[in-house]
Amino acid sequence: MAGLAREGNSFGGGLGTVDDFRRDTWCEGEEIFSLLSRNDSMAGALRVADERGVEVVPTFHARSVSGPTMAADAYAELKQRVLDGLAAVVDQVDAVYLRLHGAMTAEGCDDVEGDLLKAVRELVGPDMPIAASFDLHAHLTRDIVATTPLLAGYLTYPHVDMADTGRRAMTLLLDQLAGTINGTVGFRKIPVMSASEVHDTSNGPVAEVARLRDELVASGKILDGSIFTTQPWLDVTGLGWGVVVVTDNDATGAQQCADELAAELFDRRERLVVHKMPLSEAIERAAVRAGKGGPVVLGDGADSPSAGSTGDGADLLAAVLAAELAGPAFCTVVDRPAVATCLAAGLAATVTVRVGGTLSPNFFAPVTVTGRVITISDGTTTSPTRPISSGRGVVLAIGTTYLVITEHPTSMVDPRLYRAMGLDPDGAWLVQAKSAGQYRDGFAHVAGDLVDVDMRGPSQHDLLSLPFRRATHAWWPKDRDVVRGW
Ligand SMILES: [Zn+2]
Numbered sequence: 001m002a003g004l005a006r007e008g009n010s011f012g013g014g015l016g017t018v019d020d021f022r023r024d025t026w027c028e029g030e031e032i033f034s035l036l037s038r039n040d041s042m043a044g045a046l047r048v049a050d051e052r053g054v055e056v057v058p059t060f061h062a063r064s065v066s067g068p069t070m071a072a073d074a075y076a077e078l079k080q081r082v083l084d085g086l087a088a089v090v091d092q093v094d095a096v097y098l099r100l101h102g103a104m105t106a107e108g109c110d111d112v113e114g115d116l117l118k119a120v121r122e123l124v125g126p127d128m129p130i131a132a133s134f135d136l137h138a139h140l141t142r143d144i145v146a147t148t149p150l151l152a153g154y155l156t157y158p159h160v161d162m163a164d165t166g167r168r169a170m171t172l173l174l175d176q177l178a179g180t181i182n183g184t185v186g187f188r189k190i191p192v193m194s195a196s197e198v199h200d201t202s203n204g205p206v207a208e209v210a211r212l213r214d215e216l217v218a219s220g221k222i223l224d225g226s227i228f229t230t231q232p233w234l235d236v237t238g239l240g241w242g243v244v245v246v247t248d249n250d251a252t253g254a255q256q257c258a259d260e261l262a263a264e265l266f267d268r269r270e271r272l273v274v275h276k277m278p279l280s281e282a283i284e285r286a287a288v289r290a291g292k293g294g295p296v297v298l299g300d301g302a303d304s305p306s307a308g309s310t311g312d313g314a315d316l317l318a319a320v321l322a323a324e325l326a327g328p329a330f331c332t333v334v335d336r337p338a339v340a341t342c343l344a345a346g347l348a349a350t351v352t353v354r355v356g357g358t359l360s361p362n363f364f365a366p367v368t369v370t371g372r373v374i375t376i377s378d379g380t381t382t383s384p385t386r387p388i389s390s391g392r393g394v395v396l397a398i399g400t401t402y403l404v405i406t407e408h409p410t411s412m413v414d415p416r417l418y419r420a421m422g423l424d425p426d427g428a429w430l431v432q433a434k435s436a437g438q439y440r441d442g443f444a445h446v447a448g449d450l451v452d453v454d455m456r457g458p459s460q461h462d463l464l465s466l467p468f469r470r471a472t473h474a475w476w477p478k479d480r481d482v483v484r485g486w
Pocket residue numbers: 135136137159
């Protein structure tokens with residue numbers, strides 16, 4: 001058992017580091033068993049192994065909050081850790097399970113998982129079964145599929161079936177090992193991209209095709225199948241949605257089913273439209289509601305750390321300050337220098353600092369604010385699924401606006417970060433959630449209203465105004481007359 005998981009974003013500033021993984025999930029050897037309590041693919045895979053009496057040899061697994069392209073040397077170090085862990089035990093094991101994400105990028109490498117899987121295949125030889133589990137936002141490639149047919153991706157967005165995905169991949173692996181199946185794979189890449197706001201697997205175009213996939217599994221025609229709506233904020237060659245189908249000793253049937261599902265997705269492309277509210281209108285809505293029935297939560301997907309944005313956007317903050325709301329507004333920004341300034345000033349001090357635009361200045365401009373330091377934290381960990389460190393942090397009270405400033409980005413899909421910093425969203429008029437879609441679930445219990453706001457940033461819904469340089473092939477909606485190709 002091994003893993004390496006991160007979702008990349010090609011548009012945010014800076015480069016990913018090994019420390020990004022150490023702030024999130026870092027397991028050496030037996031520490032992998034600590035994931036059993038989480039809703040995680042590794043946990044699901046471990047449980048199946050246990051149920052089937054299979055001895056597990058844990059090696060190395062690291063996961064990072066989404067973020068920019070990895071520095072080449074940082075990826076090289078992580079890859080080597082995975083390979084060293086496997087090399088040490090390869091003579092004692094019969095099969096390999098890898099817990100991946102599928103949308104990691106590194107300097108000089110568009111397809112990290114393809115690169116990693118190829119190296120693992122070289123290490124273990126041509127005959128040892130390998131299974132891998134992925135996020136629904138994986139960028140599946142020929143290199144990945146050429147390594148092994150035993151592949152499974154999340155079936156849900158917002159994601160809830162992480163453990164179950166590990167269970168599916170591990171089941172394929174153990175069945176292959178037992179000789180009860182001979183896994184064969186069909187794969188199709190689809191020249192379509194869309195912002196994640198329309199990847200919903202409960203309603204809408206993706207949900208309709210997901211039901212067709214479920215019917216194929218239920219009928220016994222296929223063993224497994226995964227629809228990959230792919231991280232849209234990757235600038236890599238061959239970018240696009242994908243479908244993978246696994247069958248028992250029937251490569252032709254697998255390809256037919258993959259092609260059918262891919263065609264159903266392609267034919268629904270015109271419905272992949274995202275509508276968002278102008279920022280001024282969203283703030284006006286919060287002013288009119290005045291906190292009655294809970295705050296208006298503004299989903300700022302353009303600066304979503306869980307989509308790989310850097311969290312240093314301050315445009316929404318600037319607009320909230322300019323609006324001079326009569327009631328409390330909560331905002332967040334990642335800004336290491338500003339945290340240092342506030343900590344040096346100390347609790348209850350009044351400080352003037354520039355915040356925003358320190359990491360992705362190509363998208364975000366700084367704002368100068370003056371406020372009182374009302375909370376100091378020497379380290380917070382937040383996220384609904386696992387502890388991720390946001391580093392040291394402060395709360396600045398700027399009139400009626402309460403600004404949480406942290407050193408590092410963390411998941412902002414629920415009120416955890418605000419609560420950890422002593423702010424109760426129940427009493428607020430307006431709350432900023434740097435999240436595109438998952439926040440609708442995370443903030444549902446406190447929000448009076450949830451509004452997707454039209455913003456710019458490394459994970460903005462408007463893909464067409466992003467500077468794609470490598471994904472230059474034809475894809476919808478960049479090329480309106482793109483053809484299916486199969
Ligand atoms: Zn995802």
